Amino acid sequence: MKNRREFLKGAATGAVLMSSGGRLGMAALAGESTPAAKSKVVIARDPQLHAAGSTQPDAKRVQDLLDRAMAAYTGKDKPVEAWKSIVPAGKVIGLKVNGLGSKGIATHYELIMAVAERLQQAGVKPGNIIVWDQNQRFLEATGVTVSTDPNKIRCIPADQAGFEDEESSFGVAKIRLSKLLTRECDMIINMPILKDHVMAGVTFAMKNMYGTVDHPQALHANNCNPAVADLNCIPVYRSKIRLVIGDAMSSIYDGGPSFRPEHLWYPNALIVGEDRVAIDTIAWEMLDKKRVEAGVGTFKAAGREPGYIAAAAAAERNLGTNDPQKIHRVEI
Numbered sequence: 001m002k003n004r005r006e007f008l009k010g011a012a013t014g015a016v017l018m019s020s021g022g023r024l025g026m027a028a029l030a031g032e033s034t035p036a037a038k039s040k041v042v043i044a045r046d047p048q049l050h051a052a053g054s055t056q057p058d059a060k061r062v063q064d065l066l067d068r069a070m071a072a073y074t075g076k077d078k079p080v081e082a083w084k085s086i087v088p089a090g091k092v093i094g095l096k097v098n099g100l101g102s103k104g105i106a107t108h109y110e111l112i113m114a115v116a117e118r119l120q121q122a123g124v125k126p127g128n129i130i131v132w133d134q135n136q137r138f139l140e141a142t143g144v145t146v147s148t149d150p151n152k153i154r155c156i157p158a159d160q161a162g163f164e165d166e167e168s169s170f171g172v173a174k175i176r177l178s179k180l181l182t183r184e185c186d187m188i189i190n191m192p193i194l195k196d197h198v199m200a201g202v203t204f205a206m207k208n209m210y211g212t213v214d215h216p217q218a219l220h221a222n223n224c225n226p227a228v229a230d231l232n233c234i235p236v237y238r239s240k241i242r243l244v245i246g247d248a249m250s251s252i253y254d255g256g257p258s259f260r261p262e263h264l265w266y267p268n269a270l271i272v273g274e275d276r277v278a279i280d281t282i283a284w285e286m287l288d289k290k291r292v293e294a295g296v297g298t299f300k301a302a303g304r305e306p307g308y309i310a311a312a313a314a315a316e317r318n319l320g321t322n323d324p325q326k327i328h329r330v331e332i
Contacts (some may be wrong), residue, residue: 034267037238038328039275039321040283044069044330049249049268055104057249057268062110066118066245069183069272072332083122086243087187093124094185094240095131099141099209100191104259105214107193107247109143111270115245116153131155132180134211156180163214171230171317176214181236188241193285194267196256196291200224201256201299201306202285204278205244206232223304229312231321232276244270244279253290265290277312277320284309284324315325 045063060310070082073200087093093256095115097107109267116129127150132301133139137155144155157259158178167174181188192208199220200207206228210216219227231237248269273279284306297306312324 019039025067036178036328039273039278040073040328040330041078041271041273041275041278042069042072042330042332043071043168043248043269043271043282047267047268048103050266051276055107055250058108059108059113062108062249063114063305065270068109068116068253069245069270069332070103070118070186072330073121073272079109080121082183083118087119087122087124089123090305091126091186092123092128092130092184093119094188095129095179096188096190096208096212097131097133097142097144097175099133099138101141101252101257102192102259103141103143104261105193105195105250105252105256105264106138106141106143107191107295108249111245111247111249114140114248114317115191117255126153127151128182129153130185134160134216135159138211152330158212159214168236172227173219173230173234175231177234178212179285181212185240189241190241190244190246192244192246194251194271194287196252196254196287197224198256199301199304200228200308201259201304202280202284202287202309204246204310205279206312207280209237209241213220223307225307226311226317228265229314229317232312233317241276242274244271244273244276246279246283248283248286250296251290253294254296263294265294275320275327277309277322280306280309280312280325281322281327282329 004313044060044065049061067079071077073326074082074085075080099106119129131144139157147155159181161179163176168177192204195203197203209231248267248271250266252263272277309322312319
């Protein structure tokens with residue numbers, strides 16, 4: 001049975017976001033002329049993001065790339081105005097990052113700091129920004145340091161914050177959720193990093209939510225299908241995850257989710273949107289293209305086609321679209 005308190009809290013938060021001017025609502029932003037039936041996804045690139053011989057992106061270029069992506073997504077040229085159109089006033093904003101693959105393939109510190117900087121400029125107090133992941137090792141792999149100082153940006157491992165006593169469920173997903181998700185954060189910005197996954201095929205927007213539960217290993221049967229989709233259908237995920245800023249600045253195209261330096265590549269991109277299914281569809285396409293170029297074949301050929309994406313788009317879940325004709329793709 002679902003945790004009723006959690007359900008009501010998630011529903012109330014969703015109402016706050018929709019009434020505060022922070023609701024993204026695909027194609028509902030001012031100046032956006034895309035038909036409402038389409039999900040807008042921005043792919044922003046900078047081929048010069050990594051200097052020659054460097055594995056880390058240039059921080060100034062990351063900030064500029066983020067600003068371009070947000071401007072294209074919101075239709076607002078000024079970075080602060082773009083963020084104000086998204087972020088609800090006076091609320092706690094969680095940045096769900098991913099450091100499972102170790103320092104070699106984690107959500108980039110430069111991107112985390114760029115998002116945190118713009119949030120503060122948009123009026124979010126430092127203590128109302130929580131950077132988090134499943135545990136301390138994963139969190140610190142992104143370059144941040146654990147901190148609970150209420151006057152600064154907080155960086156908190158989910159396992160230290162604790163999990164709900166009651167399980168939440170949808171379909172095959174029956175799991176205890178992080179209190180950071182259910183109680184602390186009013187809005188979540190999902191910040192995954194683009195990777196291959198030895199079981200799921202693609203790990204990006206939806207799969208990143210495995211870092212928000214107590215025992216993610218319980219959700220890996222049948223190549224994580226439909227567990228990834230079902231987890232994201234739990235009401236609190238629907239209501240609180242209002243934006244994905246996907247880190248595709250570097251990626252692992254085979255052998256993931258752990259760091260595989262021999263399969264490291266640099267797409268030098270950010271993928272921004274609200275529709276997590278559409279975003280994962282684009283991520284799949286990008287990884288498949290690279291895999292073919294590298295001679296390792298498609299996910300389908302490898303027997304690891306990410307079926308959970310179609311499951312998430314199915315009518316009984318309706319989490320988003322995987323139909324290219326219904327994705328408004330903006331490449332800049």
